[in-house]
Amino acid sequence: MEAMLDIDGLAGLIDALKRDGYDVLGPTVRGGAIVYDHLSGIDALPQGWRDEQAPGHYRLHPQPDDPRRFDHTVGPHGWKRFLHPASESQVRVTRSADGVLRFESAPATPAPTALIGARACELAAMAVQDRVLAGAAQPDRAFEARRAALFIIAVQCGRAGGTCFCADMGTGPRAETGYDLALTEILEPGGAIGWHVESGSPRGAAVLSRLGVAAAQPVDRAAAERVWAGTRAQLAVRMPAAGLRELLYRKLEDPHWDSLASRCLACGNCTAVCPTCYCTRVVDAVALDGWIAERTQEWESCFNPEFSHLPGGSVRGGIGARYRQWITHKLASWHDQFGSSGCVGCGRCISWCPVGIDITAEVAALRASTPQDVPERLE
Amino acid sequence: MDSLEQAAAGRPGEGLVPAPWRIAARREEIADGSVFTWSVRPEAGEVPIYRPGQFNMLYAFGVGEVPISISGDGAASGTLMHTLRAVGRVTRAMQNLKEGDAIGVRGPFGTAWPLETARGRDLILVAGGIGLAPLRPVMCHAMRNPEAFRRVFLLIGCRDPQSELFRDDVIAWSRRPHLQVEVTVDRGGPAWRGHVGVVTKRVQRADFDPSDAVAFLCGPEPMMRFAVLALQQRGVSDDRIFVSMERNMQCGIGTCGHCQWGRYLMCRDGPVLRYDEIADIFDVREL
Numbered sequence: 001m002e003a004m005l006d007i008d009g010l011a012g013l014i015d016a017l018k019r020d021g022y023d024v025l026g027p028t029v030r031g032g033a034i035v036y037d038h039l040s041g042i043d044a045l046p047q048g049w050r051d052e053q054a055p056g057h058y059r060l061h062p063q064p065d066d067p068r069r070f071d072h073t074v075g076p077h078g079w080k081r082f083l084h085p086a087s088e089s090q091v092r093v094t095r096s097a098d099g100v101l102r103f104e105s106a107p108a109t110p111a112p113t114a115l116i117g118a119r120a121c122e123l124a125a126m127a128v129q130d131r132v133l134a135g136a137a138q139p140d141r142a143f144e145a146r147r148a149a150l151f152i153i154a155v156q157c158g159r160a161g162g163t164c165f166c167a168d169m170g171t172g173p174r175a176e177t178g179y180d181l182a183l184t185e186i187l188e189p190g191g192a193i194g195w196h197v198e199s200g201s202p203r204g205a206a207v208l209s210r211l212g213v214a215a216a217q218p219v220d221r222a223a224a225e226r227v228w229a230g231t232r233a234q235l236a237v238r239m240p241a242a243g244l245r246e247l248l249y250r251k252l253e254d255p256h257w258d259s260l261a262s263r264c265l266a267c268g269n270c271t272a273v274c275p276t277c278y279c280t281r282v283v284d285a286v287a288l289d290g291w292i293a294e295r296t297q298e299w300e301s302c303f304n305p306e307f308s309h310l311p312g313g314s315v316r317g318g319i320g321a322r323y324r325q326w327i328t329h330k331l332a333s334w335h336d337q338f339g340s341s342g343c344v345g346c347g348r349c350i351s352w353c354p355v356g357i358d359i360t361a362e363v364a365a366l367r368a369s370t371p372q373d374v375p376e377r378l379e
Numbered sequence: 380m381d382s383l384e385q386a387a388a389g390r391p392g393e394g395l396v397p398a399p400w401r402i403a404a405r406r407e408e409i410a411d412g413s414v415f416t417w418s419v420r421p422e423a424g425e426v427p428i429y430r431p432g433q434f435n436m437l438y439a440f441g442v443g444e445v446p447i448s449i450s451g452d453g454a455a456s457g458t459l460m461h462t463l464r465a466v467g468r469v470t471r472a473m474q475n476l477k478e479g480d481a482i483g484v485r486g487p488f489g490t491a492w493p494l495e496t497a498r499g500r501d502l503i504l505v506a507g508g509i510g511l512a513p514l515r516p517v518m519c520h521a522m523r524n525p526e527a528f529r530r531v532f533l534l535i536g537c538r539d540p541q542s543e544l545f546r547d548d549v550i551a552w553s554r555r556p557h558l559q560v561e562v563t564v565d566r567g568g569p570a571w572r573g574h575v576g577v578v579t580k581r582v583q584r585a586d587f588d589p590s591d592a593v594a595f596l597c598g599p600e601p602m603m604r605f606a607v608l609a610l611q612q613r614g615v616s617d618d619r620i621f622v623s624m625e626r627n628m629q630c631g632i633g634t635c636g637h638c639q640w641g642r643y644l645m646c647r648d649g650p651v652l653r654y655d656e657i658a659d660i661f662d663v664r665e666l
């Protein structure tokens with residue numbers, strides 16, 4: 001089902017979801033970046049903001065006269081902050097006076113949540129985390145429950161970001177599945193704004209028909225198609241996916257890792273902004289009275305030396321080895337472990353790296369480095 | 380808060396929720412108490428079925444959880460055995476727990492020693508230090524089933540005579556004609572009459588048939604590297620060599636990401652892996 005929304009139609013869609021009991025999350029501007037947060041209504045959307053991204057660079061530029069709400073691309077936040085939160089209780093342990101331990105986990109009963117503004121790469125990232133966390137033999141039930149509670153309104157990108165390479169990763173720029181509704185923002189030459197909307201699920205179609213908005217005409221569809229094609233044509237960053245897995249495995253002992261050791265700060269920004277990075281550590285604490293203890297899981301980064309801690313010392317003591325772990329996991333071992341790439345081409349790790357390390361450039365450098373240079377062992 | 384069913388069922392909990400267990404018995408393996416063996420019993424229900432080589436996640440109240448191999452079972456008494464070396468925060472806290480104290484258990488997790496592959500063949504077990512713990516159930520199996528393997532060669536390396544583990548077992552195993560046990564120490568002492576030197580030397584000398592032998596290795600990585608080389612030199616093929624590798628593990632169920640080793644998640648695809656499947660990464664440093 002396809003329809004056209006004007007500004008009242010978009011506001012009506014958000015209101016309808018709220019009336020249906022959904023907590024609505026979407027993009028908004030805070031601290032000079034597009035972040036995802038609870039939306040009070042359509043006015044919270046980032047109207048007239050455009051981002052500029054390059055390696056180690058992210059800037060928002062105001063375009064106050066531009067009526068578009070979704071002319072930005074992805075910012076530092078991913079939806080994982082809601083689906084796989086940065087900190088979450090795993091188990092609560094109560095010790096009784098006779099020394100018996102009782103283990104309890106909080107039931108996962110998330111509120112119905114509607115996301116507005118999820119991009120194609122982000123839907124792909126959710127599918128990646130689905131395979132990792134929900135696809136495990138003993139699934140992460142809390143993640144599963146939060147995922148099941150979602151109503152997703154995707155936005156088809158109207159512009160490629162300066163660090164995006166979704167097309168090469170096969171995830172975008174057009175979202176084809178994984179949403180209930182997909183919006184394409186259309187700015188008419190005369191300045192009128194509208195949203196072509198397409199349903200991707202029976203639920204989505206039902207919401208749409210309840211809104212009673214105008215069905216899309218062939219001209220609307222044609223305008224949306226022009227947006228999709230325009231975005232695809234803009235994608236400038238390239239990372240050809242063919243043979244990536246084999247390349248990384250072949251280069252485990254390449255001297256290029258030394259060059260990363262001297263540039264990478266091991267700050268872990270790239271893992272924090274990555275929408276598929278899922279690793280967690282556990283933290284144990286006892287309440288002051290000594291009868292209750294709690295295990296909490298927190299996001300963890302493979303750039304942290306403690307990540308590979310063994311009693312004899314960290315396995316990956318060197319920063320080169322940690323960068324190698326990260327990029328090899330993303331592009332190679334993820335396939336072996338979870339049946340897909342761990343990279344969706346969103347470009348966040350490139351924009352948010354304080355020293356501008358670019359995953360696509362590192363891959364190109366690895367492709368270019370010759371096997372003769374391979375030392376006997378990685379230092 | 381919702382109390383999970385599995386706790387009541389007494390099986391080690393599914394997912395990340397441990398089941399309540401208790402330390403039924405405790406004994407020191409090494410006089411200074413730095414290595415100790417627990418017999419642990421579920422508060423309710425049966426002990427789970429495990430396969431030799433698998434591990435459990437053991438939890439100490441408020442301190443943390445660590446992966447520890449199952450070192451045996453008291454089938455008759457409804458207990459499992461775990462042998463721990465106190466090396467850090469959690470294992471030192473566990474060293475102070477007493478008989479009757481409560482712990483949490485999740486598991487069993489991971490891959491097992493392929494006993495079927497070794498059936499009817501010579502079986503070589505190479506153990507370094509605490510690496511003997513996950514191999515102990517294999518020896519127990521060989522004791523109970525003399526026809527399972529042709530001959531078993533247990534080659535143990537330890538630091539010094541004082542750190543020899545499972546001493547009573549070693550004596551009992553040595554008495555069986557089809558089981559041959561050799562202990563070698565890095566540093567002997569005036570009273571030590573056994574071998575001195577690296578365990579690799581015992582691999583070179585042991586009287587097995589390399590064309591029809593299977594080897595299980597567990598110990599420090601450098602020791603396993605040299606042991607693999609020695610086995611290869613004797614002519615044991617790569618697909619008959621199995622190693623148990625150690626990585627940081629915080630979940631045991633494939634979702635925390637800590638146990639990455641190349642293409643493997645060691646809690647799920649390991650800890651026991653066949654050497655020909657890891658030969659390309661076994662020597663890569665800091666992987």
Ligand SMILES: Cc1cc2nc3c(=O)[nH]c(=O)nc-3n(C[C@H](O)[C@H](O)[C@H](O)COP(=O)(O)OP(=O)(O)OC[C@H]3O[C@@H](n4cnc5c(N)ncnc54)[C@H](O)[C@@H]3O)c2cc1C
Nearest residue numbers: 310311445446447448463464467468469470512626627628
């Ligand atoms: C599959 C497997 C089987 C094992 N079997 C045994 C055994 O039978 N007996 C035994 O004594 N030891 C065994 N170990 C090693 C044991 O898990 C570590 O010695 C223990 O985790 C150290 O924790 P700690 O808090 O005392 O040390 P610290 O150095 O203070 O470690 C801090 C934390 O890091 C993590 N961690 C540290 N070392 C390891 C490690 N080696 N493996 C996984 N996570 C780690 C744990 O979460 C630990 O709490 C095994 C390890 C693995 C992976």
Ligand code: SF4
Nearest residue numbers: 264265267268270353
């Ligand atoms: S690659 Fe960049 S963002 Fe990632 S850890 Fe290194 S310095 Fe930080």
Ligand code: FES
Nearest residue numbers: 630631635636646
């Ligand atoms: S221990 Fe968590 S993924 Fe293996």
